[in-house]
Amino acid sequence: MANLVARLTVKSRPLIKQGACRTFSSRTGGFHTRNLNGQRYCFLIGGSAAALLAAFIKFRRSENTVNAASMRKRIQRDENDAELVKLTARERRFIKFASVEYDDQLYMTPQDFLDSVVEQEPRPRLKRRQLSTEELEKYKDQTPALKKGSTRLFRNLRDKGIVSYTEYLFLLSILTKPKSGFRIAFNMFDTDGNQRVDKDEFLVIISILAGAFKHMQNVDPQTKRIMERIFSGAWKEKHGGDELPENIGSENTLQSPVESSRYVDDGEGLQRRHVVPTTLQLHFFGKRGTGVINYDNFYNFMDNLQTEVLELEFHEFSKGNHIISELDFAKILLRYTYLATDEYDIFLDRLLERVKEEKGIKFDEFRDFCHFLNNLDDFTIAMRMYTLADRAISKEEFSRAVKICTGYNLSLHLIDTVFAIFDEDGDGLLSYKEFIAIMKDRLHRGFKSVAKSEGWDAFKYCVRQEMKTLKKSSS
Numbered sequence: 001m002a003n004l005v006a007r008l009t010v011k012s013r014p015l016i017k018q019g020a021c022r023t024f025s026s027r028t029g030g031f032h033t034r035n036l037n038g039q040r041y042c043f044l045i046g047g048s049a050a051a052l053l054a055a056f057i058k059f060r061r062s063e064n065t066v067n068a069a070s071m072r073k074r075i076q077r078d079e080n081d082a083e084l085v086k087l088t089a090r091e092r093r094f095i096k097f098a099s100v101e102y103d104d105q106l107y108m109t110p111q112d113f114l115d116s117v118v119e120q121e122p123r124p125r126l127k128r129r130q131l132s133t134e135e136l137e138k139y140k141d142q143t144p145a146l147k148k149g150s151t152r153l154f155r156n157l158r159d160k161g162i163v164s165y166t167e168y169l170f171l172l173s174i175l176t177k178p179k180s181g182f183r184i185a186f187n188m189f190d191t192d193g194n195q196r197v198d199k200d201e202f203l204v205i206i207s208i209l210a211g212a213f214k215h216m217q218n219v220d221p222q223t224k225r226i227m228e229r230i231f232s233g234a235w236k237e238k239h240g241g242d243e244l245p246e247n248i249g250s251e252n253t254l255q256s257p258v259e260s261s262r263y264v265d266d267g268e269g270l271q272r273r274h275v276v277p278t279t280l281q282l283h284f285f286g287k288r289g290t291g292v293i294n295y296d297n298f299y300n301f302m303d304n305l306q307t308e309v310l311e312l313e314f315h316e317f318s319k320g321n322h323i324i325s326e327l328d329f330a331k332i333l334l335r336y337t338y339l340a341t342d343e344y345d346i347f348l349d350r351l352l353e354r355v356k357e358e359k360g361i362k363f364d365e366f367r368d369f370c371h372f373l374n375n376l377d378d379f380t381i382a383m384r385m386y387t388l389a390d391r392a393i394s395k396e397e398f399s400r401a402v403k404i405c406t407g408y409n410l411s412l413h414l415i416d417t418v419f420a421i422f423d424e425d426g427d428g429l430l431s432y433k434e435f436i437a438i439m440k441d442r443l444h445r446g447f448k449s450v451a452k453s454e455g456w457d458a459f460k461y462c463v464r465q466e467m468k469t470l471k472k473s474s475s
Helices: 002-011 013-018 037-084 089-097 110-118 133-142 153-157 165-175 179-189 199-213 221-231 233-238 279-285 295-318 326-334 341-354 363-374 376-386 395-406 412-422 432-444 455-474
Strands: 020-025 030-035 100-102 105-107
Touching (some): 110 153, 110 165, 110 295, 153 295, 179 199, 326 412, 326 432, 341 412, 363 432, 376 395, 376 432, 395 412, 412 432
């Protein structure tokens, strides 16, 4: 801009000279040179130069703001594109919270994973961080061994690690597993039955887990374009793009006659096969990848992960105290449900009316109740056998059913709080069907698949829901 102003000023000199003329002065009796149009040209050129210079200064000041805005628009565009294609809720959430990228692939950090299960929105960022090979090498030294695992593993690692999409699915499945299912999960990984899981067995089952969630066929051109832009080269390579990376066949890539074998069968090209040592692989199998997992290791990891996520949720409401209020407990239970705003308020108002004295809920009580939710399927079966007539159940019956399914004795105060939330008419009996339906939403943490209807079906569904809301409000 400054150079443009200078060039414009230099080029204007001949025009100024052409505007000068010679006139006779009666005062001096001779001729002298006088600018007629020159003054106009000087004024015009000078004003233009000043305006251009001011615009240049303003542009420089706003350059950083424009760059930041463009970054935000790019991230928003990627998220909007993800909404256009047929992605599952898990895939959309992974895209939304993944904050780092390596080798054209998206990854979560350990902190990203925790945020994705307890927060509605990811942490503010301008763009995804591009990881270098040197950073990944440092992660090897910062990842603790399996024997040093704790309930603060992910919180201590924070952004010093990576979690792949397939591992994200594995971790999500852990959060809803009852303790009785830990052995089944371990046996699924132990494919040769030697009571140990090595790295190869782990990667095989992880890839199967990813493919089981979704498999897309007959990809339309719009979806292909969007996926190529979001996931860079991975989607194009997997689904037959025109261009392939130059490094295919090098020592850094897997040697295979079928190029698609470099990807897990997730249907979206979200993740390459694991040639990159992720945090879970380092934690489970060590730097060399030669370690093995036994059942005790596996059990402790799953139990620690469940406890870590529950501690995060609890501390979010406890604000440093060792208890949360009954109202906060209700908010935690209802936060992932598909209730309308009016219905949500009805549950909270009902609790406030019935709780006369706040005693609070301790973490141990909260954890036991969440472990009970992981056994919700067993509880449902027990209730169907116990109440053949689908009648409501009392507090004593509820407590006994929980004990049978989980082995836990829920505190009387916790049971009173649950009934205060879900007992509609205050008769001391709980309609377990509605309770189970709402708690399943909580258990799935917003990932429950809900059919999206359109047209007339969607209109009828909205009318039915509105009539239910009005009926509850009037009663």
